[in-house]
Amino acid sequence: MKKIALAVALVISACGQDAEPDQQALAMQLAKKYLLVDTHIDVPYRLAEQPADVGSATADGDFDFPRALQGGLNAPFMSIYIPAEKEADGSARAYADTLIDQVEALVAEHPDKFAIPKTVTEMERQVASGHISLPLGMENGAAIAGDLHNLVHFAERGVRYITLTHSLSNHISDSSYDEQRQWHGLSEFGKQLVAEMNRIGVMVDVSHISDEAFWQVMEISQVPVIASHSSARHFTPDFERNMSDEMIRALAENDGVIMINFGSTFISEASRASRQAIKDASAAYMREHNLDEESEAVRQFVAKLTEERFVYADLDDVLDHFDHVRALVGVDHIGIGSDFDGVGDSLPTGLKDVSQYPNLIRGLLERGYSEADIEKILGGNLLRVWRANEAYAAAQAETASAQR
Template sequence: MKKIVLVAALVVAGCGQDQQVNRRAEALAQQYLLIDTHIDVPYRMTEKPADVGLATQGGDFDYPRASRGGLNAPFMSIYIPAEKESDGSARAYADQLIDLVEGLVAQHPDKFAIPHSVAEMEQQVASGHISLPLGMENGAAIAGDLQNLQHFAERGVRYITLTHSKSNHISDSSYDEQRQWRGLSEFGKQLVVEMNRVGVMVDVSHISDAAFWQVMEISEVPVIASHSSARHFTPGFERNMSDEMIRALADKGGVIMINFGSTFISAASRQSREKIRAATDEFMRERGLNEDSEEVSEFEQQLTEDTFVYAELDDVLDHFDHVRELVGVDYIGIGSDYDGVGDSLPMGLKDVSQYPNLIRGLLERNYSEADIEKILGGNLLRVWRANETYARARREGEQVQR
């Protein structure tokens, strides 16, 4: 009888400890500045219009959930599909997406604001707003004209991912077998220099390894990987960063923002996705269908529901641990890719209300509160400020020369 009572007491104590850790994680999410450098709300809103200032049925982001999760500054991804470069519409499309974010702010001025600097972002958060800095995903909108960089910087773009799924006029892509530039184009090299001068952060997510190393040589300031993870766990997946690249990024003061998508996190998840694709391709061939067929879509959806392997929260935390072991906590951040990776998000990190789960995991893995403050936003702020400081010095130097 005593043994049963003792076991019951231990269970109750364990539950109490769990609740304490949960409450502490939730408190830290609300206490510290929480920045996520990649959320694909604008593109989502063009595909399925919704007022994310209110609770929404679908998607990963809306104001109520962001508030619960403690999210202060989600970078709105100005995502430009690769085909927009080939048809010449990339610049106009980027402006359209920025108009959409500005419209959201105009609709909910008490909830959202767009910052053009660290200081503005901090003021907006202090006044109770969710600050919406902009990050351009795919530099196709620059369209070979450095004046366009200035244009988008004035509209609020604070980083540019140089390319996306296809190589463009700036850089080769990690996803594209066509590597016409063997890294960056000559214009791409000029663009990196000009981004430093203007104060727009360079984002090395999506670019080829060769392009990454060229950025490291050219950039005078720290750069970011806005939504990448550690290749150590996904061998052969160039879209993630190798240990050597993470060390080089950190040596320059940059930050890798961990992507939450299951296929970025887990080799098993990647393998399950590849099997689903292979089975879908075979299904199409056998029936003479194309990928736009509703029958193909239904087949792939059902197969995904039956066989796709989701990453777990612990798998995501392993990436944070790996970067910490490689270079320390000063070079890690959050780049979830919410609203950008479909339904492949890990259990426990399904939307923006669940950042406290990540924080709880970090606490349980012996990250200090100071470490967590850096990961949630401090590290990214350091890089953002370094870019601003360099750009300000360049402007002042140019004025003196005149």
């Protein structure tokens, strides 16, 4: 009897193993089944620095058409990234137009592969027709140049969110990276800009801004906002660029979404410590040898140190951020803002380019996220915010028309 019972148990066990779904295969299916939105991919700036045809396979970078197809990516926001120095030299607006021209040229060269949407409905139609839809997000409002007419100009060109500032404080907002806090949050023009972005339906992006500026945006904005590529400060306590638990709760109360950045130094305190150690060692080397950071000797020294000492985050570290936000505010307020092509070689193991979103999805499945949860994270949550901004703008236009 014991032998029979053992045999039955073995059969049941084997059947159970066979019935258990292959999580990677299921992840691949979900990546292809649902709209997959990544709100921050730095392709335009990458191509401005090093031209390539991302409509075909490329040897460098994190994005191209074949890898996007492989990973299920069908709605990547193209980041119109404006370096901080462009505001100082007065070239920010023209530079933004140049990058948008570049995305339009990519679409013109590959009309069967890419399209640019200006509404949620357009994006959904483009994806349904087999295109990779390329909505535009402007990283650094320097290109607005203190003129609300420029906001309208860029909205008409397809920009659907604006990150108010970047690495330095600008005429709109203080930056989380900048010790100079000239506005103590938003400038007066910045406050006007947030209200005007609401009015015309351009999403406000709170990534990069200082904590004071964030709280002022929360007071002003009449619609949900996004953090297009940020992570949880819980894991990086001294890194203001990420969002504190209090900020994430406020974002959720506003019905907004935090899009998790994949960069190792955004995700892992150990990675941040290793990067700082490399910087300190490099500074000492430059002092000792009387060299500047542009010298070839210093570049080689940094490259060698990075190879030997840099600590990469891994997929589990990234998933910890998703779990943390879920525990704080639920799955309705989480999305993907990878920063592919924007964080250099610091991407975590398992998430090195746009072909690897299924790895993230597999990890979410293994951590107990349902298919409905994953659909929201992949794109549903971002579409809710975008639609809310569109609806508010339409209502404001209707009210204005009725008053005329």
